[in-house]
Amino acid sequence: MKKILAFAMAAAMTLSLAACGGNGGSASSNKGGASASNPGSVSGSQGGSSADASTPAAFTTVEAGKLHMSTNAEFPPYEMLDDAGNPIGIDVEVAQAIANKLGLELVVDDMGFDAALLAVQNGQSDIAMAGITVSEDRLAKMDFTDSYATGVQVVIVKEGSDVTMDNLGDHMIGTQMGTTGYIYASDTPDNGGYGEDHVIGYETGAVAVQALVNGQVDAVIIDNLPAQSYVEANAAAGLTILEGTWVEEDYAIALQKGNTELMAAVNGALNELKADGTFQGIVDKYITAD
Numbered sequence: 001m002k003k004i005l006a007f008a009m010a011a012a013m014t015l016s017l018a019a020c021g022g023n024g025g026s027a028s029s030n031k032g033g034a035s036a037s038n039p040g041s042v043s044g045s046q047g048g049s050s051a052d053a054s055t056p057a058a059f060t061t062v063e064a065g066k067l068h069m070s071t072n073a074e075f076p077p078y079e080m081l082d083d084a085g086n087p088i089g090i091d092v093e094v095a096q097a098i099a100n101k102l103g104l105e106l107v108v109d110d111m112g113f114d115a116a117l118l119a120v121q122n123g124q125s126d127i128a129m130a131g132i133t134v135s136e137d138r139l140a141k142m143d144f145t146d147s148y149a150t151g152v153q154v155v156i157v158k159e160g161s162d163v164t165m166d167n168l169g170d171h172m173i174g175t176q177m178g179t180t181g182y183i184y185a186s187d188t189p190d191n192g193g194y195g196e197d198h199v200i201g202y203e204t205g206a207v208a209v210q211a212l213v214n215g216q217v218d219a220v221i222i223d224n225l226p227a228q229s230y231v232e233a234n235a236a237a238g239l240t241i242l243e244g245t246w247v248e249e250d251y252a253i254a255l256q257k258g259n260t261e262l263m264a265a266v267n268g269a270l271n272e273l274k275a276d277g278t279f280q281g282i283v284d285k286y287i288t289a290d
């Protein structure tokens with residue numbers, strides 16, 4: 001295990017308390033009055049004079065009546081595209097449930113992983129959800145809700161490979177560009193990394209795994225659930241996940257820094273979904289107990 005991050009509490013901040021205050025209440029009451037089932041109409045969230053929501057505007061979104069989620073739909077089972085090219089997955093469904101609670105229409109904006117993080121920082125999306133790890137560096141650039149999952153990064157190798165957790169630094173490692181897997185692995189040995197020369201960042205996790213299949217890298221570091229999915233998808237290539245954990249992290253929803261009203265609403269909705277079992281129901285749809 002290279003690193004253990006303890007940002008869950010930092011990310012959690014005290015926002016769950018806000019759910020007890022005005023914003024949490026308005027998040028719930030917006031539901032009836034706003035446009036979840038009527039996309040395109042003016043949302044109560046914008047507080048326009050035409051919206052007859054009894055609660056005053058508590059938050060604003062990038063586009064009236066909509067909740068824009070930036071993501072990188074290359075990360076099963078959190079986000080991926082179905083056969084028709086529509087985004088699906090745990091993050092997408094949780095975001096949909098949050099949007100429903102807030103009376104907003106969910107719009108999923110699919111892009112590169114780095115771009116998804118930048119979009120929310122720059123105020124081009126309202127939330128970024130992409131199995132995003134809470135890290136110290138990211139906390140300096142964006143705000144995070146309470147954590148909603150633990151991410152465990154693992155190492156994929158070819159069956160029979162001599163790569164082990166301990167000699168990873170002697171090999172070439174593939175990762176998805178911009179992910180914590182890339183950031184930590186390419187860090188200097190002093191900081192628990194293997195140095196940039198040992199790490200290649202690919203556009204997606206799937207491409208990194210393809211590079212492993214083709215022998216261009218000796219191992220791939222990636223979050224556990226996508227790893228399982230990629231190993232299954234490449235069954236013919238004989239891939240396997242090394243025993244053990246490379247790093248353990250917390251996933252949370254990212255928002256633009258300082259957007260406290262929307263943060264309170266989204267975090268309040270997330271916590272309601274956790275409390276009433278909706279969240280677990282979504283997870284269970286995608287993750288079968290092993």
Ligand code: ARG
Binds near residue numbers: 072113132133134179
């Ligand atoms: N948890 C890792 C990170 O935050 C990887 C996330 C990659 N997500 C994605 N949708 N491609 O850096």
